[in-house]
Amino acid sequence: MPGRHVTDHQMRLFMTLKQTHSIPIAAAKAGISQATGYRLNSDPVLPGQKKPPRGRRRPDPLAEIFDAEVVPLLTSSPGLRPVAIFEELLRRHPDLGPGIRRTLERRIRAWRAEHGPEQEVIFRQIHTPGRMGLSDFTAMGKLCVTVAGQSLDHRLYHFRLAYSGFEHAHVVLGGESYVALAEGLQNALWSLGGVPQEHRTDSLSAAFKNLDRSAQADLTDRVDALCRHYGMTPSRNTKGVAHENGAIESPHGHLKRAIEDALIMRGSRDFETLGAYRAFIDEIVGRINARNAKRIDIERASLKPLPDRRTTDHEEVTVRVTSSGGFLLRKVFYTVPSRLIGHQLRVRLYDDRLELFLGATFLQTLPRGRATPSGSHGHVVNYRHVIHSLRRKPMALMGLVYRDQLFPRRAFRDMFAALLEQTSEKTACRMAVDLLALAHDRGCEAELAAQLDEDLRQRRLPDIQALRALFAPPPETLPGISVQLADLSSYDRLVGDVTITEEAAA
Template sequence: MKFRQTNTAPIAAAKAGFSPSTASRIDKDPRLPSHRKAPRGRRRPDPLAGVWDSEIVPLLQAAPSLRPVALFEEIVRRHPDLGPGIRRTLERRVRSWRALHGPEQEVIFRQVHEPGRMGLSDFTDMADLAITLAGQPLEHRLYHFRLAYSGFEHAHVVLGGESYVALAEGLQNALWALGGAPREHRSDSLSAAFRNLDRDAREDLTRRYDALCTHYGMEPSRNNAGIAHENGAIESVHGHLKKVIEDALLLRGSRDFADLYAYRRFVDEVVGRRNARNAPRIEVERAALQELPDRRTAAYEDAIVTVTSTSGFVLRKVFYSVPSRLIGHRLRVRLFDDRLEVYLGGTHQMTLPRGRAHPNGRHGHVVDYRHVIHSLRRKPMALMGLVYRDQLFPRQAYARAFEAMCAKLPTRTACRTMVDLLALAHERACEADLAARLDADLTAGRLPDLKSLRALFSPDAGAVPDIVVSYAPLSAYEELARGHQGEVA
């Protein structure tokens, strides 16, 4: 085009290096080929032309969060002739409209984490992993602690809800395993622990949590209620940890564990392998942590209970049995997440597994048949209507035996025999062996024979053991005396 300003078209084309025909075409229309091409029109009519501006846009303006699928269902209900084929078109059109005219969205601001500054705590439900202990389903959560900078993690199996006790025990376990404490501790306001608590209880819980953080020199902080992404450094890791545990369970080949200790050890091993990958960063952050105090602080709640004539007490809608010698006494109970430690004055009496009330509000029961068997032997018929009868049997074999005897024997005989079997298990310390024998009898279609079981597990009280006493010969004493005299000489 520069040559064309001073030359004819053929000469300008020759100087530019292309043919005269091309020069003639450019001379007639200097636009680029892409600019000369007309834009492609619609190949089919717009199915939303009649409803987009008049109906859909007003709905989006009135309710910007309305889902496209809800809009689709509403428009098809109003105009059945549109048919289901417009759904994808509607979804794309709504997405484009929101990008141009929709409301502003919340922005996530990524943070720079300093070593030793922030640790985070949260709980995650583990029901979807279907863990069992000795064949029984385990309802539990994981307390999860994480350092924001290095990614150090600690997980603690929690049997109850998101309580202060669970937080205090899990957090202290994490800090002592780490060997230091961060300057700030972030939680989600313990929302589950606050739920259904009155104002005084919430204030008491807050004071205890603040005292816990003060003991370790940490500044407590909380994310805004309902804004989970403010705890993103641990919320997003929940899913990763659960997937790693799920993979480990699949490789293990079983989701059943012998006891709670075995399951906790399994979780510790999984978390330990994750920490091993971040070992260099963890060492860097460990050097920046605060020193731990000289001792741990209390990770339990105190309660004072009175033992009633039922040889037990009720705490948090759960009945616990204790030895009858404690009836009428006031006991001090330390309430942990998974156990109760019972004290009479300053003397530790026993440790009981912690029970939970039923979801429907019914009381739970934690009963040891050894606490009441001596009284039950005097009143065996009380077994038939006993409130906690199902929890009284130490193993499933005893419950099966009682059910079989009730079906085939008179009620009085069944109760008397069952009580005697429990007494035999207690007195002869043969609970497991007796349960195995009961299972064998029931499998063979036989009822338990109390007389033969007593003969099997009870020693013969009339048999006097033969005791052989060997006397030393008198000459031995003479030799001993002569040897002693020689040493003196």
């Protein structure tokens, strides 16, 4: 058409149509004039190939510098960043100016493509159903999740099947450890309903940290025994080579982004309980698995059957309950009922809990505590275990090592601080112990904490007698007891009968 340039596409179309049509018809169908059609027929070079190459519009600022100064730097230090070379050139040649940075970066990229060192090649693998499952841990601190207002320091154990993409995630409160791996892996396998042929980890480098050689060997033996129980072949990728675990390293990011999106849609990052947060994670992972349901069903048919039972997913240690009413385990002090003082207990150590046994008898479950990041001892304290002794020795509260952890709720701790400000130490300790005793005796810990919060807002001290009356059981709930006194004359008849019996026997 007049005033418009013929494109390469129009010319290719014209040359194709010309094979079955006359030149005027082919030109009309290609959207060009008949004269242009005859001209293109005599000169079959594409218009794009007739354009002269674009030349420089300004002098090359690196013409005398690149080969003389930049190339020697790249040759002697292949890992040198372009920005470092750029800053060095500005130092050597102040007249260059910052506008050469992009030119320099493009020139270095082109030089490295032609003369740079060989780079590592990633070999894509074919995954077959039922062959490989992978385990890894990923940190979750950046998500800023809280439970009951307290920051949750945790990570996720993540399991994935390489072929189908089946995933399982388990919230881990500690670091990478055998118990976290064993519990998470077994939960994943029993949820899946089958076992892959091979199980791969990243060498558990964090679990090996600060362990001596014998402890590292013991950890490796336990992981291998876990795999043997399920009939899996254990394998580990080369330390520091993350792409060998690529079938799970990349899904780490996808899973965390899905959790981040769900937290934003939820509108809050705070959860009432740890169980609620774990249910939240399970729901997200369940949606991911639902998208891969067809491939998962295909892979399930190729999995090996599960064994008859789970294997050990805990560590077992023996502790002795001291006169302090508890025991020390891995720099954490735990309180137990005082009747256990002097006894040895068997402790099953899980990632998030401790199970206590006296001989073969199960006693109770305690939440697992951990030492503080500074290295000082932690405390897991239940005031119900020691309240009977505190009643007799309330001043012990003043310098108690685990005093802050003794208070079950923040309101009790804040009220004790207010009592110390407004009364003597003796009175403050006595009233604080009375409040704890009231919460224990009447089972009103939450309700009493709410009342103490109200007293703190009103800036008044608690009235112990009024609180006892407030939380006393309603009179109508007390059972009615009728006592019938025996007639005292019946005792005289009983004594007389005994005397007659003794005379007859004589």
